[in-house]
Amino acid sequence: VIDIRKLYAKGDVFTYDPGFTSTASCESAITYIDGEKGELLYRGYPIDQLAEKSHFLEVCYLLIYGELPSAAQMEDFENRVTRHTMLHEQMTNFYRGFRRDAHPMAVVCGVVGAMSAFYHDSTDIFDDWQREVATIRLIAKMPTICAWAFKYHVGQPFVYPRNDLNYAENFLHMCFSVPCEEYKVQPALARAMDRIFTLHADHEQNASTSTVRLAGSSQANPFACIAAGVACLWGPAHGGANQAALEMLREIGTVDQIPEYIARAKDKNDPFRLMGFGHRVYKNYDPRAKVMQESAKEVLELLGVENNPTLQVAQELERIALTDQYFIDKKLYPNVDFYSGIILDAVGFPTSMFTPIFALARTAGWISQWKEMIADPSQKIGRPRQLYTGAPERDYVEVENR
Numbered sequence: 001v002i003d004i005r006k007l008y009a010k011g012d013v014f015t016y017d018p019g020f021t022s023t024a025s026c027e028s029a030i031t032y033i034d035g036e037k038g039e040l041l042y043r044g045y046p047i048d049q050l051a052e053k054s055h056f057l058e059v060c061y062l063l064i065y066g067e068l069p070s071a072a073q074m075e076d077f078e079n080r081v082t083r084h085t086m087l088h089e090q091m092t093n094f095y096r097g098f099r100r101d102a103h104p105m106a107v108v109c110g111v112v113g114a115m116s117a118f119y120h121d122s123t124d125i126f127d128d129w130q131r132e133v134a135t136i137r138l139i140a141k142m143p144t145i146c147a148w149a150f151k152y153h154v155g156q157p158f159v160y161p162r163n164d165l166n167y168a169e170n171f172l173h174m175c176f177s178v179p180c181e182e183y184k185v186q187p188a189l190a191r192a193m194d195r196i197f198t199l200h201a202d203h204e205q206n207a208s209t210s211t212v213r214l215a216g217s218s219q220a221n222p223f224a225c226i227a228a229g230v231a232c233l234w235g236p237a238h239g240g241a242n243q244a245a246l247e248m249l250r251e252i253g254t255v256d257q258i259p260e261y262i263a264r265a266k267d268k269n270d271p272f273r274l275m276g277f278g279h280r281v282y283k284n285y286d287p288r289a290k291v292m293q294e295s296a297k298e299v300l301e302l303l304g305v306e307n308n309p310t311l312q313v314a315q316e317l318e319r320i321a322l323t324d325q326y327f328i329d330k331k332l333y334p335n336v337d338f339y340s341g342i343i344l345d346a347v348g349f350p351t352s353m354f355t356p357i358f359a360l361a362r363t364a365g366w367i368s369q370w371k372e373m374i375a376d377p378s379q380k381i382g383r384p385r386q387l388y389t390g391a392p393e394r395d396y397v398e399v400e401n402r
């Protein structure tokens with residue numbers, strides 16, 4: 001590893017690294033990825049162990065504070081999160097300003113950004129207490145924000161949080177209960193949702209997290225920074241891939257259509273890519289995809305739809321791609337988004353809600369990374385350099401002479 005800052009200070013070197021494929025922008029003690037081994041650790045703990053034995057709020061605690069909590073610490077954290085699940089009542093007016101047919105991700109992006117207008121008592125980034133309250137507020141309110149974006153989208157009244165339910169149960173309640181009928185949350189489905197949250201909670205310096213850090217480096221308030229992360233996550237090459245992957249699997253429709261799509265993915269003249277395949281860092285299997293595949297099977301079995309055609313297409317597509325020389329040579333494997341959409345679809349979410357759910361979960365990582373950055377005395381405002389390729393200096397020409 002070369003610390004480029006020292007060389008740069010001497011004026012010796014200038015790096016050009018589009019997409020930051022080999023540039024570290026920070027030091028971080030939160031998440032470790034070994035792309036060759038297909039390993040992902042949160043604060044040293046393997047993701048598969050956390051997905052099996054822990055739960056999302058404990059994972060939030062771990063990411064934010066660095067260690068697993070004692071029972072008393074967990075209880076205190078859960079209480080604090082639970083007390084903050086409500087949204088400021090005036091925010092309902094803010095929702096109503098959006099068009100009904102707006103994508104829920106657009107609404108989530110706007111509402112998260114607007115939090116600094118409603119909770120300006122937690123926007124001072126230099127105040128320890130305010131930073132802590134902002135952290136709790138974001139973790140606590142994201143399920144409500146996303147559930148209400150969904151409710152608004154489908155034209156149903158907002159459902160208020162229930163504090164006797166756990167984090168994932170409460171989210172399902174706010175999404176699927178209606179005034180005339182309370183949604184009966186199945187614990188196994190809530191557990192599957194919780195696992196999705198855990199698997200998406202952090203992933204070191206991905207595009208959206210880097211965006212949060214870059215925004216935060218200018219000392220913007222945490223709500224503005226997380227809104228920037230939400231916006232970045234939306235793209236189909238990042239968080240939007242879960243929506244795109246399910247839509248692609250549905251478009252393929254039946255296993256006999258798969259070869260045509262594989263051929264398209266390999267065709268250099270066709271911009272089509274297999275969505276949910278490939279990863280910048282994982283050049284072996286994405287460890288989250290393994291857990292997600294198991295979870296998808298469990299959920300479909302539980303719901304009695306194990307012969308789900310989308311799952312069949314997904315499994316067959318994976319099987320064919322993993323034995324195809326193109327995918328082997330380019331080290332393209334299913335990523336976390338390949339199977340998550342199947343679970344979310346089975347639970348009852350439209351594809352437009354997939355990326356907001358990702359944002360809900362990733363908020364844990366974003367806010368942990370933001371806090372780490374603020375506490376790091378070596379951090380400066382993020383200011384990438386460029387290679388200028390434009391015109392050389394020239395004189396202004398009056399319009400009549402152009």
Ligand code: ACO
Nearest residue numbers: 236237238239241265273274275276277278279280330335
């Ligand atoms: N299908 C077909 N070919 C692919 C795919 C794919 N999904 N992904 C990469 N390739 C090919 C590219 O065409 C390229 O080929 P070339 O070397 O002949 O030009 C090569 O593999 C490398 O691709 P890059 O785009 O340079 O790889 P990069 O690391 O920049 O991109 C990315 C990673 C964006 C994830 C990419 O694999 C992709 O677009 N995948 C589909 C979208 C997706 O699933 N995104 C979710 C990412 S995970 C997440 O955000 C949670």
